[in-house]
Amino acid sequence: MATLPRTRPRNRRLVSRNTVAGWSFILPNFVGFAVLTLLPVVVLFYVAFTNWNVFGVADWTGTANFRRMWDDASFWTALRNTVYYAVFHIPLTLAAALGLALLLNRKLRGVRFFRTVAFFPYITSIVAIAVVWNQLFSPEYGPINALLGAVGVDNPPGWTASATWSMPAVIIVGTWRYMGYYMLLFLAGLQTIPAQLYEAAETDGAAPWQRFVHVTLPGLRHTTFFVTVLLTIESFKVFDLILVMTGGGPGQSTLVLSQYIYQKGFEENQFGYASAVSIVLFAICFGITVIQFMVNKRRNS
């Protein structure tokens, strides 16, 4: 928190003047924020307990939606697939982003160019990315399988055409897209580690690997924590990439929670049931964030 104007607590007039001024600054943004973000989050917890449909007629149905979800095989498939994506996407992206950041945090000619290159996928739209990668992954004629064939892989995977390989394909693209973004956060974190620490470690005879473990990693703890939180949320809400790349298929092999919400809500108009599934997504993201914060706090103290 920054320094604040020094207010004298007894001066009521100043406080009320500041309140008016403060609110007047915040209000233009807050009105939109409250109506379009806060209110929907609150309403979510009502709609999930109703059978709200396209006509907007809703009866309170208690926990019916949640009981239905319990027996809904598609819901569990979607949840399993989302966890599958997260379990691989998070560590892969974390490692790739950190690796890139370490590479680019050195005095090399052209680092700026490489940084731009690494960030480029992140600013490219999902639709363009998905369609290019689908061509690259094309099982019979695509360059990726041609490359695999050239290095001696006899039976290259079918990627998005195969139920087994569609999820790995999506994970690869997801990692490719986001690692540049998290790399930037790591780079910013690396800049905060004092150079003297490295010099001291070096005079003590620490090998590069030891310097990495004992200086870099502890110095990056805050950044790593923050990146992990963002990555976790990003993984669990994954949607548009998969929607455009595979549409959830083949079969239900890449169906994820967000897409299931979309299907139930916007394709089948079951707003009540879709909201119940939304609450699961909400709880996962919020819960994991809170747990991560608590663990981080305990480790700090």
Place this chain on the structure above:
Amino acid sequence: MTATDLSTPVPAIAVPGNHGTSARRVRSRAGRLVGYAALVLAAAGLLLPFFWMVVASLKTNNDVFTIPITWLPDPVVWRNYLDIWQRSDMTTWLGNTLLLSVIVTFLQVFTGSFAAYGFARVRFPGRNALFLAYVGTIAVPWQSYMIPQFILMSKLQLSNTLWSIVAIQAFGAIGVFLMKQFYETIPEELSEAARVDGLSEYGIYRRIMLPLSRPALASLALLMFTTTWNDYLGPLIYLRSPELRTIQLGLNTFISQYNAEYALIMTGSVLSVLPVAVIFLLGQRYFIEGVASTGLKG
């Protein structure tokens, strides 16, 4: 979860540090070589899809997939870039997207920086709780409240209008975060002096903070423009009429309509990426600083 926890102070990215510039030249040269090799490899992997996109967009449709793969277009089919305008509603899509991106960017920059001033410089009861509400939404994915938001927007008669996209994009928390973080680096003495000179809080915002925060405003504007330009889910849910389609939505319908026109699909993709790519390359510095100082996506 407190506000301070989240606003991890991250400085702007400067020239890379020179850790360990001691002796052992030979080893450092070897390390440098390995570093370069790794970088070139990584860059090749990162750029391959873009290379493919551009090359395929200049091929005839039959040449896109060949055995063995041809890595350069021969002949170069510039015609694709003319045909695409006739075969699709590219003009409408680009026009809609440009309009939306400009309005959203303007609104976000204005309301975000205005609110950020309130959070950073005016002390009033309830301020921190209010800011916590903004911070808390980081942990709440849009996908989890898109259903009730859609219900609300339908009640407001906004769905299937371009206004719906403006509404869902323009009031996000990102502008508030980014600008607040920047304002807090501006010395308080400056505004204190202005207050003594009789400037109101609005005057301080307008005459002192805004001019000083140009780089941060540029960062925010670039981030917002890109986010809105690339948004696919918002338009997918809200824009049903063909004449309202944005470039992402249009491109995707084009892909499903002409799914065997591989070359033209790539042409459309290049056109959809190009404006953002140009803007990104021009304003790269602001872009990267913006991301580094908020760690937030739009």
